[in-house]
Amino acid sequence: MRYVDYCLEQFGHRMQKLTLNTGMGCPNRDGTLGTQGCTFCNNDAFVPAYCQPSLSITQQIDEGIRFHSNRHRQPVGYLAYLQAYSNTYAPLPRLRQCYEEALAHPQVEGLIIATRPDCVNDHLLDYLASLAKRHYLMLEYGIESCYDRTLQSIQRHHDYACTVSAIRATAERGIPCGGHLILGLPGESREEIVAEASLLSHLPLTTLKLHQLQLLRGSKLGADFLDNPASVPPPFTLGEYISLVCDFLEHLRPDIIVERYAAAVPPSHLADPSRSWHHPDGRPVKSSDLARLVTTELNRRNTYQGIRYIR
Numbered sequence: 001m002r003y004v005d006y007c008l009e010q011f012g013h014r015m016q017k018l019t020l021n022t023g024m025g026c027p028n029r030d031g032t033l034g035t036q037g038c039t040f041c042n043n044d045a046f047v048p049a050y051c052q053p054s055l056s057i058t059q060q061i062d063e064g065i066r067f068h069s070n071r072h073r074q075p076v077g078y079l080a081y082l083q084a085y086s087n088t089y090a091p092l093p094r095l096r097q098c099y100e101e102a103l104a105h106p107q108v109e110g111l112i113i114a115t116r117p118d119c120v121n122d123h124l125l126d127y128l129a130s131l132a133k134r135h136y137l138m139l140e141y142g143i144e145s146c147y148d149r150t151l152q153s154i155q156r157h158h159d160y161a162c163t164v165s166a167i168r169a170t171a172e173r174g175i176p177c178g179g180h181l182i183l184g185l186p187g188e189s190r191e192e193i194v195a196e197a198s199l200l201s202h203l204p205l206t207t208l209k210l211h212q213l214q215l216l217r218g219s220k221l222g223a224d225f226l227d228n229p230a231s232v233p234p235p236f237t238l239g240e241y242i243s244l245v246c247d248f249l250e251h252l253r254p255d256i257i258v259e260r261y262a263a264a265v266p267p268s269h270l271a272d273p274s275r276s277w278h279h280p281d282g283r284p285v286k287s288s289d290l291a292r293l294v295t296t297e298l299n300r301r302n303t304y305q306g307i308r309y310i311r
């Protein structure tokens with residue numbers, strides 16, 4: 001199922017996510033676990049200009065609705081999306097205030113909370129489960145990799161067992177879970193990346209976002225690349241990436257909704273924009289193009305998501 005159809009099923013109409021910035025920070029940046037952050041991370045690359053933590057959640061929602069309202073002809077509903085940093089990383093009273101302010105907005109129909117798997121606990125999940133009885137709620141976990149050696153090399157400061165346990169504990173409470181996985185992290189072979197599809201299929205995930213590795217300015221990997229381009233793996237060509245995604249999908253449980261196949265940030269945030277994909281006529285490849293290319297390749301193979309999935 002496509003994410004747009006999942007939203008139609010859940011809400012009866014198209015949904016627009018409103019990215020909000022709670023300014024909650026991250027234990028991998030404030031010194032609790034580390035100060036440099038994950039090696040691929042620079043949150044500034046994907047936070048829209050209207051998301052200023054100096055504005056209240058309500059003000060950010062209003063700004064976001066204004067920002068998006070010119071872009072949609074059909075009526076849409078809105079999901080508050082706490083995307084940047086770790087949005088369960090604060091004392092419970094502050095979390096409650098933030099989540100409940102977002103859900104109290106008359107045009108917001110649900111809440112998506114992005115966080116690290118090590119930033120949830122039973123107490124918080126019990127509270128979220130009670131909130132999920134009254135509102136649509138999803139927790140979106142940064143998985144990034146299923147391999148401990150990769151998680152260590154990208155400075156995540158948690159292991160895959162922590163991811164498994166957070167996702168299970170969340171889903172057991174009836175809260176839908178999303179995941180975010182990066183394809184092409186240093187040290188991972190193509191076979192290992194495809195094998196992650198099987199590993200993730202055993203988790204109670206509702207949605208999954210796939211992202212290619214992007215070298216962002218302001219991230220450690222971006223700096224390493226600028227220092228020595230040979231120190232980071234070469235990017236996948238567009239054809240290689242489409243083929244990889246299709247192999248991955250073939251092994252993925254068929255009911256997991258793949259929300260996106262790749263990330264897109266403005267070229268000014270990239271350490272080397274020439275690593276981005278372009279059509280033969282020079283146009284940049286957009287997310288919608290990629291989705292179409294993936295579908296075309298699956299059709300060419302006469303396969304589909306889950307054809308190689310083993311229970």
Ligand code: SF4
Nearest residue numbers: 026028037038041085
């Ligand atoms: S990716 Fe998430 S956990 Fe890692 S440094 Fe960035 S905000 Fe923190």
